[in-house]
Amino acid sequence: MRLLVLGGTEFAGRAVVEAALGRGWEVTILHRGRHAPPAGVRALRGDRTAPDGLAALAGDETWDAVVDTWSAAPRPVRDAARLLRDRAGRYVYVSSCSVYAWAPPAGYGEDAPVVEGAEAGAGQTDYARDKRGGELAAVEGFGDGRSLLVRAGLILGPHENVGRLPWWLNRMARGGPVLAPGPRDLPLQYVDVRDLAEWILGAVETGLSGPYNLMSPQGHSTMGDFLDACAAVAGPDAELRWVDPDVVLGAGIEPWTQLPVWVPPGSDLHDALHAADVSRAVASGLVCRPVAETVADTWRWLQGLGGTAPQRPDRTMKGLDPELEAKTLAAAGGGRAV
Secondary structure, eight states: OEEEEESOSSHHHHHHHHHHHHTTOEEEEEEOSSSOOOTTSEEEEOOTTSTTTTGGGOSSOOBSEEEEOOOSOSHHHHHHHHHHTTTBSOEEEEEEGGGBOSSOOTTOOTTSOBOOOOOTTSOOOOHHHHHHHHHHHHHHHHOGGGEEEEEEOOEESTTOOSSSHHHHHHHHHHOEEEEEESOTTOEEOOEEHHHHHHHHHHHHHHTOOEEEEESOOTTSEEHHHHHHHHHHHHOTTEEEEEEOHHHHHHTTOOEETTEETOOOTTSHHHHHHHOOOOHHHHHTTOOOOOHHHHHHHHHHHHHHTTTOOOOOTTSOOOOOOHHHHHHHHHHTTTOBOO
16 A cells, blocks of 8 residues: 555654554655654655645645645645645545534434635634534545544654643652542543554554544443553652532633643533443444553653644643642542542
8 A cells, every 4th residue: 555644753653654654555655854753654745734735745646545634724734635635546535523513412414514724725714613614625535435524532652743641640640649630430432543553553454534533432440540551651659639520610720721622521622522422433444453552552652752742833832830739738638538
């Protein structure tokens, strides 16, 4: 198989590249040169935001599939899809479950209503509309039958550059009482970036098309499983103190950003981020590794960097200020050590 990855040097794109190389595929990447390309690829340079950003792809070279993780204004997706529609078999666009109209109910599937997509030629709008615009651009170029829309949820794993799992691991490494937002049995949905990559390549091999919700099945993990795994590998001196969601919210703590991964139970946010129907992806081959493996591998990678993970400049910083954490724990009577 011959694969073209637009990007391919960071997080999701990198995982796709490494998985494809592991299968013996021939991989070409087009990247801006900000990061070193993975070993074993043919690397081309190009800035997709520039007028001639796709010049390195000019010619008649062909690929079995293109994988695109773009998440800003959709014009670069449109331009790439138009350029490559007669030279690639399939266009895989890594989208997001954020494209669903707010607020999707618990158990929503791929047929749930979506937001209006940003115009392909317009400037950047908001994340949801831009991602939906990217979907529409991919379908415009390759048609419904040759475009695959991967609506990912929370993505975790090695090389994360968003700051969620790395923050929790570093917080555990500091030790002491750790504010653990409850309840312990709160269901989580996420996907290990490597499982996402393997599913994408399998979907290319079997010729899948259309939208797929791509995250672990409901019940695959819980907040307790996740934080226990973080403490086990990174925080031998950490003490999880479970705090009621109402106390967390009453302290003015922002779910998802100040306490990454966590959103309160029963909220629209939890239904949207941790309660999707993923039966279509599971039926088509999605396999999700245990949370303990994702956490341990991410900690090993993070230690190799000296504890400081890369951070995408277009994503908000994550994490809870130690002073606010201590105040909230004090207001909760120290929390429950469970």
